[in-house]
Amino acid sequence: MPKLPPRWFIRSAWRAHRTLLRVTADRVGLSTPKPGGKFGMLRLTTTGRRSGRSRGVVLGYVEDDAGLVTLAMNGWAPEDPAWWLNLRADPHATVDLATGSRPVTAREATGSERDRLWAALRDCTGYGDLDAFAARRGRETAVVILAPR
Template sequence: MPQLPPRWFIRGAWRAHRTLLRVSADRVGLSTPTPGGKFGMLRLTTIGRRTGTPRGVVLGYIQDGDNYVTLAMNGWAKEDPAWWLNLRADPHGTVDLRTGSHPVTATEATGADRERLWAALHDCTGYGDLDAFAARRGRETAVVVLARS
């Protein structure tokens, strides 16, 4: 089974990425995916389900038509990421891309649509061995579709 970096390293890398975005005023750190290549990076802002305050997170994504597709994986930990819990409570958020910002509505892909998107994520470098890493979670990893609102 492929080895994951330690949890502290994964969390530190994401913190460093958020810091890079902040200090560069978003000029560095957001990217567009390349078809059959590397995933892109976007910032998703949700409303905290308990606090009611905006919460931002940087996510890897692929594009599916006009939609953005990502995984609710939390660094492959067993728990769902807070941003996904926030979107399940209120599916509306905002996506920041290199080309600008716009509102989105989140849904979880199911059935044949989930299988199609999971296969598309396999074609993308940067995620590693999706099946092996997802198996560590002990439950299905949500494939999240962010549709322009």
């Protein structure tokens, strides 16, 4: 089983990435995926399911005909990330990409579509051993499609 960095390190890296985006006015920190290589980085803004406030998170993604595809993981912890819980309550969100912003609607991939997209994510160099990390969660990791609205 591959070793993960400590939780405090993962959370610190997330905070640093958000700070980098804020300090550089989004000029540094968002990127497009490289074909057959590294995933891209986007900022997803959801509406908090309890607070009703805007919540932003930076995520890795790949592009697919269906839209932008990411994983609902929480540093590979067993719990679902808050942003995914927010999207399940209200699937409408906004993504900020290196090329601009756009409104999206989220949905979970299932069946053969999920299998196909999981394979595409597995081929990305940025995730590491995706299957081994996902096995640590003890349950299936949702593959999320952010389709244009």
